Amino acid sequence: MKFSTMRLAAAAFTGMGVLLAGPAQAGKTLDAVKARGQIVCGVSTGLAGFSQADSNGKWSGLDVDVCRALAAALFNDPEKVKYVPLSAPQRFTALQSGEVDVLPRNTTFTLTRDASLGLSATVVNYYDGQGFMVPVKTKLKSAKQLKGQTVCVQSGTTTEKNLADFSKANNLNIKPVVFDKLEAANAAYFSGRCVAYTTDASGLASIRAKEAKDPKEHLVLPDLISKEPLGPMVRRGDDEWFAIVKWVMYGMLEAEEYGVTQANVDQMKASSADPVVMRLLGGGNEDTGKLLGLDKDWMTRAIKAVGNYGESFERNVGAKSAVNLPRGLNNLWNKGGLMYAYPIR
Amino acid sequence: MSRKSPPRRKNWTWRSQALRGLVYQFFAIGAVALGVWWLAGNTMHNMQVRGIQSGFDFLARPAGFDIGESLYAFDSNHPYWQAFLVGLTNTLRVAVIGIILTTVLGVLLGVGRFSRNALVRGLCYAYVEFFRNVPVLLQLLMWYVFFTEALPAAAQAWTLGPLFLSKGGLSFPIPVWETGHLWGLYGLIAGAALAFAYRRWAFRRFEATGRPRSLFWVPLGLLFAMGALGWATGGAPAHFVVPVRGEFAIEEGGSLTPEFMAVLLGLSIYTAAFVAEVVRAGIQSVARGQGEAAAAIGLSQTQSMRLVQLPQALRVIIPPLTNQYLNLTKNSSLAVAIGYPDVVSIANTALNQTGRAVECIAIVMLVYLTTSLATSIFMNWYNVRAAIKER
Ligand SMILES: N[C@@H](CCC(=O)N[C@@H](CS)C(=O)NCC(=O)O)C(=O)O
Numbered sequence: 247m248k249f250s251t252m253r254l255a256a257a258a259f260t261g262m263g264v265l266l267a268g269p270a271q272a273g274k275t276l277d278a279v280k281a282r283g284q285i286v287c288g289v290s291t292g293l294a295g296f297s298q299a300d301s302n303g304k305w306s307g308l309d310v311d312v313c314r315a316l317a318a319a320l321f322n323d324p325e326k327v328k329y330v331p332l333s334a335p336q337r338f339t340a341l342q343s344g345e346v347d348v349l350p351r352n353t354t355f356t357l358t359r360d361a362s363l364g365l366s367a368t369v370v371n372y373y374d375g376q377g378f379m380v381p382v383k384t385k386l387k388s389a390k391q392l393k394g395q396t397v398c399v400q401s402g403t404t405t406e407k408n409l410a411d412f413s414k415a416n417n418l419n420i421k422p423v424v425f426d427k428l429e430a431a432n433a434a435y436f437s438g439r440c441v442a443y444t445t446d447a448s449g450l451a452s453i454r455a456k457e458a459k460d461p462k463e464h465l466v467l468p469d470l471i472s473k474e475p476l477g478p479m480v481r482r483g484d485d486e487w488f489a490i491v492k493w494v495m496y497g498m499l500e501a502e503e504y505g506v507t508q509a510n511v512d513q514m515k516a517s518s519a520d521p522v523v524m525r526l527l528g529g530g531n532e533d534t535g536k537l538l539g540l541d542k543d544w545m546t547r548a549i550k551a552v553g554n555y556g557e558s559f560e561r562n563v564g565a566k567s568a569v570n571l572p573r574g575l576n577n578l579w580n581k582g583g584l585m586y587a588y589p590i591r
Numbered sequence: 592m593s594r595k596s597p598p599r600r601k602n603w604t605w606r607s608q609a610l611r612g613l614v615y616q617f618f619a620i621g622a623v624a625l626g627v628w629w630l631a632g633n634t635m636h637n638m639q640v641r642g643i644q645s646g647f648d649f650l651a652r653p654a655g656f657d658i659g660e661s662l663y664a665f666d667s668n669h670p671y672w673q674a675f676l677v678g679l680t681n682t683l684r685v686a687v688i689g690i691i692l693t694t695v696l697g698v699l700l701g702v703g704r705f706s707r708n709a710l711v712r713g714l715c716y717a718y719v720e721f722f723r724n725v726p727v728l729l730q731l732l733m734w735y736v737f738f739t740e741a742l743p744a745a746a747q748a749w750t751l752g753p754l755f756l757s758k759g760g761l762s763f764p765i766p767v768w769e770t771g772h773l774w775g776l777y778g779l780i781a782g783a784a785l786a787f788a789y790r791r792w793a794f795r796r797f798e799a800t801g802r803p804r805s806l807f808w809v810p811l812g813l814l815f816a817m818g819a820l821g822w823a824t825g826g827a828p829a830h831f832v833v834p835v836r837g838e839f840a841i842e843e844g845g846s847l848t849p850e851f852m853a854v855l856l857g858l859s860i861y862t863a864a865f866v867a868e869v870v871r872a873g874i875q876s877v878a879r880g881q882g883e884a885a886a887a888i889g890l891s892q893t894q895s896m897r898l899v900q901l902p903q904a905l906r907v908i909i910p911p912l913t914n915q916y917l918n919l920t921k922n923s924s925l926a927v928a929i930g931y932p933d934v935v936s937i938a939n940t941a942l943n944q945t946g947r948a949v950e951c952i953a954i955v956m957l958v959y960l961t962t963s964l965a966t967s968i969f970m971n972w973y974n975v976r977a978a979i980k981e982r
Contacts, residue, residue: 313875322831335939335943338946339941342641342643354604354932358944358946360945361644362643362946363643364641364642364643364644384839394837394840394842395840396659396840396929401939402939402943403929403938406656406657406940406944407656409656409657410655410667411667413667414667414668419658420655420657421657422659423659423848423850423930424659424930424932425927426928426936427927430929430930433736433739434930437739437758438739438741439739439759441840452856479640482642483640483641483642523841527906545971
């Protein structure tokens with residue numbers, strides 16, 4: 247019964263059928279990537295600090311570094327990545343249909359996404375929460391003062407649902423104005439159409455820093471109304487590829503924890519007495535990469551390309567970057583944060 | 592044309608053209624059906640292999656998101672199907688009002704092309720050429736930018752009596768419902784019946800005596816007079832909820848959002864350019880002699896247009912006009928670009944919330960298919976009615 251209704255509906259769009267009719271090879275992403283000589287990486291259409299292309303088309307950001315580290319680990323060249331910019335509503339289809347190999351695109355891990363989209367959540371690369379931004383001149387101090395007001399949001403995000411929950415829980419009757427493109431949502435907020443703008447707090451910081459005419463005229467309110475663990479997703483059913491993404495990310499955390507940096511990685515590899523460092527970098531007779539289908543220098547190359555997690559964080563979104571986010575929850579577990587890598591051994 | 596020619600009898604022998612035609616059609620349809628079936632099966636198989644869940648069961652689950660504007664109260668714990676319903680009504684709201692606006696505007700512009708005043712002719716021409724040559728998406732964005740950038744913030748809203756126009760949209764007073772209004776409604780119904788009766792009587796008198804009576808103003812007057820009488824009988828209730836300036840927005844009263852106004856204006860103004868051309872072509876198709884004959888029997892220019900030329904032009908106008916109505920309805924799906932919660936926007940959100948892409952797109956397709964077919968059916972019926980009755 248369910249099958250037949252589905253089939254009937256599916257019959258309505260043969261176009262879709264063609265789209266999804268591509269090769270459904272589970273477990274073969276690594277082979278495909280190697281044969282192609284390039285990783286195809288789904289990123290946002292432009293969110294400063296996370297993934298943004300400069301005027302020469304060169305991508306950078308915390309999410310982009312995941313792609314670069316992967317490319318370095320695989321091909322010894324962080325440039326061997328093709329970036330596919332995806333708006334929020336496009337991203338999952340792009341990953342499902344095989345258009346991209348991995349999706350580091352400030353994407354929240356949720357049960358629905360993990361369990362029903364045919365995707366798997368790898369490792370969190372930014373612990374976030376949803377916040378609100380308002381013009382300073384409104385003198386608003388808390389999101390709870392937004393009763394009956396309009397709030398701009400981007401569709402295809404967890405944001406819409408959180409906003410509805412928050413509005414209901416606090417009896418605020420907030421009116422969302424929903425746009426499918428980031429620029430449209432930004433433009434509407436900055437034009438004054440909405441009293442507030444809501445999305446991940448990191449996204450707000452980035453938009454405030456890069457898109458506002460004068461960042462000082464806008465304030466990110468202290469309220470965080472949700473948990474938004476952001477990280478790369480991959481297609482489900484390809485455990486090898488899943489493991490590679492996961493462990494390259496853990497490797498970057500482990501490197502920070504043990505003091506391995508972009509600058510000292512060669513020297514550490516040659517002279518460190520710490521067996522953890524040796525395993526991470528493939529020094530001596532250690533070869534952790536082999537278990538993943540890579541070679542022993544996988545993490546040495548990745549760290550040379552992008553540095554450890556802390557370096558990547560500071561360079562892209564940290565206090566000295568334009569986005570200026572505190573390390574907060576994204577500090578290492580032994581420094582008061584939540585970042586905790588499984589042991590590389 | 593003689594209606595007497597005997598109907599062609601089909602000859603169902605083997606080798607007959609009729610049979611061959613049938614067989615070909617059978618195979619063609621069969622091949623298409625098989626192809627679709629195969630693709631559908633393939634899609635579903637692939638989705639299953641990849642662990643993508645499917646089915647329409649999500650429609651009964653709570654939507655979990657709010658919708659900025661809706662004709663009836665929608666709450667985030669209402670089910671998805673109701674969210675789709677809100678989207679549908681929002682789409683229809685734009686389509687129906689848009690079709691009315693575009694028709695009025697388009698007819699005026701089309702008729703204006705025949706004006707004896709060169710300025711009017713030129714303006715109508717310029718309008719058509721400008722608006723039909725700029726992509727409609729751009730026009731929507733232009734209107735939206737106008738509403739959100741050019742208009743003042745709520746605190747400095749432009750006011751005209753109880754009306755407020757600002758970035759937040761147009762706010763206006765709405766009457767508070769009281770039982771007295773019911774009397775007004777009864778009055779309107781009685782007025783409509785009277786107007787109808789009057790029209791029939793006036794028409795018959797006209798046929799009998801040739802003396803024309805107003806078939807428009809008098810019935811309209813009757814309608815409103817009766818409505819007003821009923822309303823007065825009900826105690827003339829006149830309480831309004833008047834919009835007031837809030838801290839960040841105009842509060843209370845009724846309002847039209849800038850998203851709605853931008854979509855409505857953008858689509859109506861764009862489509863009117865095409866309707867104007869359709870109307871012009873229709874009028875041009877009426878033989879010149881008709882206008883001259885009308886003049887010869889002493890009809891004024893307006894009368895000639897209204898009573899002789901337009902009714903005949905209608906036959907030519909209606910089919911392409913239907914196309915324009917369908918275009919307007921379908922173009923309303925561009926509304927998502929400027930944040931109007933039409934059915935596409937709702938489907939987008941639902942799709943992303945649930946991951947049921949195939950299902951949500953199917954629903955959207957079904958919505959547009961049914962509204963388009965309904966429009967076509969209605970217009971075909973009207974076309975048959977407007978066709979010249981040959982005697
Ligand atoms: N973390 C949320 C929101 C992610 C998201 O898409 N945020 C927006 C607003 S900051 C964005 O990055 N848009 C960029 C784009 O569409 O290219 C989610 O996964 O749903």
